[in-house]
Amino acid sequence: MNRRHVLVAGLLAxxxxxxxxxxxxDTFPAKPIRIVVPFVPxxxxxxxxxxxxxxxxxxxxxxxxxxxxxxxxxxxGTELVAHAxxxxxxxxxxxPSTTILAASNRKLNFNPVKDLQPVAMGVYMSPVLVTSGMxxxxxxKTLIAMAKARPGKLIFGSGGVGNSQHLAAxxxxxxxxxxxxxVPFHGTPLIMPSLIRGEVDFTFVDAxxxxxxxxxxxxxxxxxSSTRSKAIPDVPTVAEAxxxxxxYQSWFGILTPTAAPSSVVTLLNRAINQALLDPxxxxxxxxxxxxxxxxxxxxxxxxxxxxxKRWANVIQTAKIKFD
Numbered sequence: 001m002n003r004r005h006v007l008v009a010g011l012l013a014x015x016x017x018x019x020x021x022x023x024x025x026d027t028f029p030a031k032p033i034r035i036v037v038p039f040v041p042x043x044x045x046x047x048x049x050x051x052x053x054x055x056x057x058x059x060x061x062x063x064x065x066x067x068x069x070x071x072x073x074x075x076x077g078t079e080l081v082a083h084a085x086x087x088x089x090x091x092x093x094x095x096p097s098t099t100i101l102a103a104s105n106r107k108l109n110f111n112p113v114k115d116l117q118p119v120a121m122g123v124y125m126s127p128v129l130v131t132s133g134m135x136x137x138x139x140x141k142t143l144i145a146m147a148k149a150r151p152g153k154l155i156f157g158s159g160g161v162g163n164s165q166h167l168a169a170x171x172x173x174x175x176x177x178x179x180x181x182x183v184p185f186h187g188t189p190l191i192m193p194s195l196i197r198g199e200v201d202f203t204f205v206d207a208x209x210x211x212x213x214x215x216x217x218x219x220x221x222x223x224x225s226s227t228r229s230k231a232i233p234d235v236p237t238v239a240e241a242x243x244x245x246x247x248y249q250s251w252f253g254i255l256t257p258t259a260a261p262s263s264v265v266t267l268l269n270r271a272i273n274q275a276l277l278d279p280x281x282x283x284x285x286x287x288x289x290x291x292x293x294x295x296x297x298x299x300x301x302x303x304x305x306x307x308x309k310r311w312a313n314v315i316q317t318a319k320i321k322f323d
Contacts, residue, residue, distance in 0.1 A: 032063040038077025055275035082110035086259035096164035103312035118300035120272040123290035125250040127224040140241035147178035157200040159188035207289020224248035
């Protein structure tokens with residue numbers, strides 16, 4: 001059992017005793033709760049938020065409203081929540097973009113570490129390294145060999161400078177000892193046409209791209225996380241394919257302003273965990289390629305600190321400038 005599975009098992013154990021607890025004696029919530037998604041409707045974090053909100057509303061007895069506030073690699077929505085009233089009624093869907101912000105050298109009007117606190121981890125996802133279905137790159141070893149034969153010529157796409165796709169590819173460059181050209185797009189969906197046509201050699205995608213993989217338009221050559229994806233179990237991890245120690249996993253969780261009362265955070269954590277442990281919710285999220293991982297705010301804080309450190313090392317080594 002690897003570290004990720006140990007963590008997941010521990011989170012499930014810590015959350016299991018929360019199911020069935022009543023909210024009748026609590027004054028919170030007294031009004032609707034909003035979950036801010038700093039990305040567009042239909043994106044993976046949006047899917048997570050809407051599945052969670054549906055069940056969470058039934059648990060707390062108040063509407064839970066999802067609001068999309070996309071832009072600037074998640075900064076717009078994140079800043080909105082960081083500056084919101086610290087009363088527990090405004091929540092943020094956190095993701096690798098959140099820890100990348102914390103690790104970056106961006107000049108921000110808020111501090112993603114000091115101004116926001118963890119409420120609960122939500123799900124993990126396994127990003128997939130994909131090429132065009134017409135590409136000569138059929139596996140990671142071929143990709144590395146071609147990159148070494150043509151330094152700086154292979155092109156990888158991302159949804160923007162400094163997003164998790166970009167940094168994951170930079171991490172691959174660093175660990176495999178290769179040089180490739182980064183081409184940023186204005187959002188992940190815009191990469192796909194260029195990838196399919198072979199104008200971009202590879203990128204990382206989430207489970208929303210599974211239909212394109214199954215259609216043969218794009219080819220899955222490896223999974224970024226340390227364990228294989230249940231959706232495509234025959235596809236090896238990048239580490240299995242020869243880049244030992246490579247681990248890039250996506251995740252979503254919930255944050256709220258730091259000054260929110262601990263009693264409110266506890267109630268929110270309880271409601272989120274109860275929602276995530278619901279069998280229907282777990283199936284819906286699994287169908288979207290997400291593995292449920294409920295748990296404590298402290299466990300999420302420790303995970304985010306480790307994730308921030310990983311990205312900080314990649315950013316420093318690659319000398320990435322965000323401004």
